Each structure stands twice: as structure tokens, then as C-alpha cells.
Amino acid sequence: MTAIQDILREALREVFAGLGLEAGEIALEQPSRREHGDWSSNAAMALAKSAGKPPRDLAGEVCEVLSRDMPMHVSRVEVAGPGFVNFYLADSWWHAVLEQIMAEGADYGCLSFGEGHRVNLEFVSANPTGPLHAGHARGAAYGDALGSILERCGYEVEREFYVNDRGAQLDNFAVSLAARLVGLPPPPDGYHGDYVDEWAQELPSELAAMIEDIEPRPAPPALLNSASDTASTDPEPSNLSTSVTNPDELSSWYSQVASHSNFSDLRTWCRNYAIANQQATLGRLNISFERWFSETSLLDAKKVDDLLIGLQADGTVYQQDGATWLRVSDFGDDQDRVLVKSDGELTYLLPDIAYHQDKLGRADTLIDIWGADHHGYIARMKAAIAALGEAPERLEVILCQIVKLLRDSEEVKISKREGDLITLDEIINEIGPDAARFAYLLQSPDSQQTVDLNVLSEKSMENPVFYVQYAHVRACAILRQARELGVEMQTECDLTLLSHDRERDVLRYLGDLPAELKTACHARAPHRIVSWLRELSSAFHSFYHDCRVTGDDVADDLTQARLALVDAVRIGLAIGLDLVGVSKPEQM
């Protein structure tokens, strides 16, 4: 079915051509005020100058020509304001929308402009050194929803999670875990959260035995074990604990762990445990990734070495102060960056460039979703891509601004104490997976967000996710009720009976879905779908209030037409809820 915008645009183009005017992009919009029609164009105002006529006169001519041979589904046109051409649609358009939804079902609103284009969507990418926390939630909800939107527009999408399993931090985490297993404090720059103790208890017996066999083992500090209350009020528990244990003995013990012949097994176990834990949390949100990409696999495949050799051959790297630098200032970054430190260690950047190079070989467009604190890294990565000889536009970085959590009207501190963050699991436990996903998608990722946990945990009308889900439940209930009354939905019914304002409102929103999806896709804006869901739900609740579907006082053929409408609403809500990853209950 041709979109109504295209029908109107084409009609206008023909009229202008008849007047000897070449219209470029013809803008069409849905006026905010109902009395300005269903669609409006400012084309006459834009073309007035080249036509050499006042805008209103030109618009008047356009309306005259249009009125002589009205475009399909248009009931009337008029000149308004400074020279707008306003279109009023005939009911036939809304009925055509409904027919299309009935014919296409769950496929309604699928677009195809992305076909043949591969998008790699990387998000969350938390370090494998702990559970996902509150700071990961927004990116998770956003990334998965954006993926669904892209897919519905025809793109081939791969959701990917980059696992930073190389380098000191994972070593550090493994040593911290080992230390906590035997009651020792973690290293000063190690991991301090309570989860470290909990995870240490899950170690398989051979790894636990390996750790327990490391001698000499310093005496555990009494304070840390016996009085956790005291420890929790101390701002730096690690200082306290090292002060009662011989620091030299401790650091010697840490080194022995890190240099143990089986240390890599411990590391691997930690990494895998963390990934499994994160996957479980994401699973609760119904989010899964096609690919979990390991950083160490890049090194194993020599991709980092090859990259460095290639860059050296190009002359885009140089040596200075004993380090290897990438000349990214030639490609848009504000300064050059170190790839290999003077001690021979790689920076984070070098494997990350190799990673993006790998992704560029697998997709046409890369979308990275990062936290706002990584904003300074964008220019660096884009410049690096340019240095590889690729177009930097192929990488799109979306920053999610931070989220402030509110409980009892007070800000919830994301960090409970050192190393111990509010976990994503805790948030899901408190408000449920649907509310969590919906809440994080209410607003544009550009804006800093305030999420009120009280509102979202209450199953009240204040909670927007329940408002929308209830609309879906209500649609299902009406259809169920009709079946129980023995009313069978006919395949053919007289849609011209649908002429109530409430019915038209509902159809208007349903008809907007394809355009709304397109906008949401181009603007990378899943929150547009959320807004649309809330509007459709509102229109449907109003319809429900004013228009009975079944009952003795409703004619059979009207019941049939309205059942079709209700089913279309159910389909529309289901599509939208699927896009944002929220469940669609049939009853509550």
C-alpha cells in the first residue's frame, strides 16, 4: 500500500509541474491542531518566491487544481494561515489502513529500506570482572530496542558484546577473588565488592585447593572478618586491613597467585563466571547477543600484530619516549595516541582498533553504544578508522547519558560503598524486567534521565508500562469476551461503519506506525516507539470508554467492524511492545 504521504506528495508535485514549477523536497506534516486537517504542506510558501506570487495565492491555485481531481483518499483541501495547503482525508484511508493490518498481521509496518545493509550493534560490553550494574541498564535496553527497530526496517543486525578479557584488570580480579577465598584483603587496586566473596565460594575445588596451597599465607586480618559493620563504615577498608597484616607478606602472596602455573585457569574461570552471570541478567531482560567477542581472541589470531605491522608499513605510527604512537592527529583527533607503552604493554586502544577493523570486515555500518563518560574516545576511534583507510562515517557512536535513580524522592547512590554498585539484578528484582526496559526507553539517550523506582515498582496508573500493557490486555479481553459470547469474527466486514471520532483516532495512530518506525530508525530513537505506544494506548482506552463492541445494543455488523479494529490495536500494540522488548500480557 502506498503511504498517504507519498500519495499527497506526488499529487502536489504534479500540480506544481502543471504550473511550471519544479518542486524539490515537498514537506508534509501532521498538524498539531485537528482543525488544520490531517496533513499539511508548506510547499506553496517555499515556492512562492520562484513563482513570483504571494504564498496564499499560489496555495489557492494549488487547491483549485487539486479540487478538480481530488487525490485518492482525500475528501477536501483548503488554504490556511500564511499559505499552507491542508488535506482532509476521507474515511476510506483509515479503512484501508485497517484492511492492511488485518491482511498483514504481525508483519504490518515492516519496512525494507535497510535491506542488503549489515549493521553491527555493539553495546553493554561490560568488563568480565563483576555483575552488570545500574550504569549498564540504559545501554542494554536502548541497544536491544534499536536492534529490533533496525531489523524491522530490513537491516541485517548483529548484536555484539565485547569482552575485555585481556590485561591487568582481569588478572587483578582473579587475584582479588583468590584473596577473598582465604580471607585475605584484595590488593589495593583490586576488587572490593561483596560479590567477590560470593563468587569465590563458587570456585571449583581444584582451583580452591590451588589457592589454599599457596604458602606462606599471611594471617587474615581479624577486623575484616569479625566486624564487617566496622569495615563498611570505613571509607577505605583495604587500608585498614593491610595495616593489620604485614604488607610485604601480602604482596608476596599476591605475586605468587599471579605467577602460579595454573593462574590462567583461574583467570579463565573468573572470566567465564562473569560472562555467565551477565548473560543471566540480560536473559531476565530478554536480551541476547549473537556474538560475544573476546579481546584475547584478537591477540590469539595475531590480528593485533598484523594491524601494528600494517600501520608501521603505512608510516602512521612512530616511536617516541620508548613508546609506539599512532599519528591520529593527522586524522582528526586532537593529539597522537600511544599504542604500545614504553614497558611493552599494549594500551586499550590498539586491540580496540583491531577489533573495529574486524567488525568493519563483517558489517557495513558499526554502531557503538557507550556511556557518556567515553565521549572523549569518539574522535580517537574515528581517527583510527580513518588511519586504517576506512571512512570514519562507518562508525556511529551513540552516547547514553547517565541515569539518576530515585527512591522515596531521594537520589539512590549508584555506589553503595567501594567496589559495590547497585546491580542490574537488584533493579530488576525491585521493579520487574518490563518496567525496567520501558523506563530506560522513555526518554532520548541524549537527555539525562531520572528514574523513580517507587513509581515503577507500584502497579499503579502512574506507571506508564502498565498503562500500555493494560491496553493490550484490554484488547485481548474484548476479543476473548466476544468469543465467549459466541460472536465469530468474520473475514469480511463493513468497515465504513467505523466513523466515530474515537475510532478514527485509533486508526490514525495505527496508520502512523510505519512513518513512526522510519523516524525511530533514522533518528536512532527507540523512545519514539514508546511515545507512540502511549498515544495509541490512550486513544484505545478512550475508544473503549465511548464505543461498545459487543452487547444487545450494538448491531451485529458494527460489532464485526469494531472487533476488527480491536484486533488491529492488539496487533499494533504487540508490534510496538516487541520492538521495545516489553512483554505483552493477555491478562493481568
Added chain:
RNA sequence: GCCCUCGUAGCUCAGGGGAUAGAGCAGCGGCCUCCGGAGCCGUGCGCGCAGGUUCGAAUCCUGCCGAGGGCGCCA
């Protein structure tokens, strides 16, 4: 100092060149012989400030003010 994002109603936020700027919540006032009232209907002196571009600016540009975040041989 430089860079990025944001500033819209009491609160949380949409709208990102068009006509009289919208929604939810809170507040106030209504609606149950009715498919589930977890609902519906009323009710709103609001675009941080100042310039500029334009027929037209909440929207684009410049400056200022305010909030947050970045400017590592950290990851």
C-alpha cells in the same frame, strides 16, 4: 582553558524551521444498571538569558548563565 550533551508546565519528559508548544503524574472538579474503573472526561499566565538568520525560531547560528560528562604511556 578546550570539547560534548542537556536546560520546555509544580514533577518526569515529548516536540528539533511552521499556524493557538504537547503528554503522563501531582492538584482541582466530574463519570460505575456499562465488553475488567489498573479506565474515561474537564481543568495548564511554561520553551534559562541576550543578539542574529528567516515570510516564520522552542527548533538553526553566536555569546552569556546554569547542570552533567570528558580532555592519561587508565580501561
